[in-house]
Amino acid sequence: MVREPEMADWIEACAVDDIEEEDVICFDPRGLPLAR
Incomplete structure (x- = not known):
């Protein structure tokens, strides 16, 4: 699986x-x- 570098972006957007x-x-x- 490829880990996306901008993973934290959608987490913050979700908060x-x-x-x-x-x-x-x-x-x-x-x-x-x-x-x-």
Whole structure:
């Protein structure tokens, strides 16, 4: 598997301070849904 150099970018983009719910769903570079 190839590790993407900008992996931290989508992680930071996924972090939302305004939402206090744990149901926030993000997508990694491969398009896989990630539950926060």
